[in-house]
Amino acid sequence: MSRIPIALTVAGTDPTGGAGVLADSKTFHSRGVYGMAAVTSLTAQNTTGVQDVFNVPADFLEKQLESIMSDEVPHAMKSGMVATVDMMVVLANMVADFKIPFVIDPVMIATSGDALMEEETIEFLRSTLVPKSVTVTPNIHEAEKITGHRIRGEADIRKVGRIFLEELGAHSVTIKGGHLQGDAVDYLFTRDDTVILSEPRIETQHTHGTGCTFSAVMTAEIAKGKTLEESFRLAKKYITSAIRNSPGIGKGNGPVNHFSFREEELHE
Ligand SMILES: Nc1ncnc2c1ncn2[C@@H]1O[C@H](COP(=O)(O)OP(=O)(O)OP(=O)(O)O)[C@@H](O)[C@H]1O
Numbered sequence: 001m002s003r004i005p006i007a008l009t010v011a012g013t014d015p016t017g018g019a020g021v022l023a024d025s026k027t028f029h030s031r032g033v034y035g036m037a038a039v040t041s042l043t044a045q046n047t048t049g050v051q052d053v054f055n056v057p058a059d060f061l062e063k064q065l066e067s068i069m070s071d072e073v074p075h076a077m078k079s080g081m082v083a084t085v086d087m088m089v090v091l092a093n094m095v096a097d098f099k100i101p102f103v104i105d106p107v108m109i110a111t112s113g114d115a116l117m118e119e120e121t122i123e124f125l126r127s128t129l130v131p132k133s134v135t136v137t138p139n140i141h142e143a144e145k146i147t148g149h150r151i152r153g154e155a156d157i158r159k160v161g162r163i164f165l166e167e168l169g170a171h172s173v174t175i176k177g178g179h180l181q182g183d184a185v186d187y188l189f190t191r192d193d194t195v196i197l198s199e200p201r202i203e204t205q206h207t208h209g210t211g212c213t214f215s216a217v218m219t220a221e222i223a224k225g226k227t228l229e230e231s232f233r234l235a236k237k238y239i240t241s242a243i244r245n246s247p248g249i250g251k252g253n254g255p256v257n258h259f260s261f262r263e264e265e266l267h268e
């Protein structure tokens with residue numbers, strides 16, 4: 001039995017460290033949580049785009065998960081890039097067997113516009129994975145793809161939130177508004193409540209891996225036993241600091257700063 005909270009990420013790699021399992025691992029570490037990772041895909045990518053993708057065979061993903069679960073069961077887990085239906089089936093079975101609080105970041109395309117998921121996985125994600133999660137954290141485009149409903153503003157976001165809860169059987173949904181105009185506004189819809197968090201938009205091109213990092217913070221806080229709302233509030237503070245203090249790495253959409261958030265910022 002571990003003496004420190006453990007969070008697991010099931011996601012792809014980004015060798016430049018801005019997104020995927022490296023971003024998640026840095027985020028878990030900076031939140032004081034022990035991180036584990038099962039790799040779904042190896043990507044050749046950098047801040048300018050995705051050059052190539054190699055999907056791990058589903059049975060090898062299964063082996064990685066068995067190695068972890070037979071040794072130590074994490075307190076919470078998240079998924080990121082899960083490119084194929086076969087891998088999603090492995091993940092869904094594991095989530096059903098172990099009932100660990102599970103956050104889905106439904107990664108579909110990179111900031112650069114490159115596809116990271118096969119089209120047919122969306123249906124499996126919608127019908128089988130979403131109802132098994134404690135929350136699913138789509139950006140605007142992902143929320144549109146999953147629900148089939150166009151989002152132009154807050155009224156659509158509320159409608160899409162209801163679709164997740166009432167039609168797709170989600171426990172909750174966290175819709176990130178980073179890709180809309182104006183302030184960066186995010187929404188947490190649960191069956192009892194709606195929490196809306198807004199921060200001024202930071203003018204920057206360095207937003208590579210914001211979605212991964214945001215969902216990793218939520219997962220880390222859930223691993224510590226924090227509520228969904230507490231985890232959401234902390235993730236928003238953390239990502240705002242991380243974007244504001246981006247380290248300026250690479251020639252394109254650079255990564256955020258996974259270590260800039262300080263707890264004291266909460267009390268400013
Ligand atoms: N320019 C910005 N200024 C402030 N906050 C931002 C900005 N861009 C994104 N965010 C915030 O970052 C988080 C991630 O949002 P976003 O909508 O970009 O997710 P995403 O598209 O999944 O991320 P990614 O771009 O990494 O794929 C949200 O909390 C969002 O409000």
Ligand SMILES: Cc1ncc(COP(=O)(O)O)c(N)n1
Pocket residue numbers: 011012013014019020021043080081107109110111112116207208209210211212
């Ligand atoms: C392995 C992996 N996972 C997720 C993302 C999405 O992150 P972003 O949309 O910020 O590029 C990515 N680019 N690579």
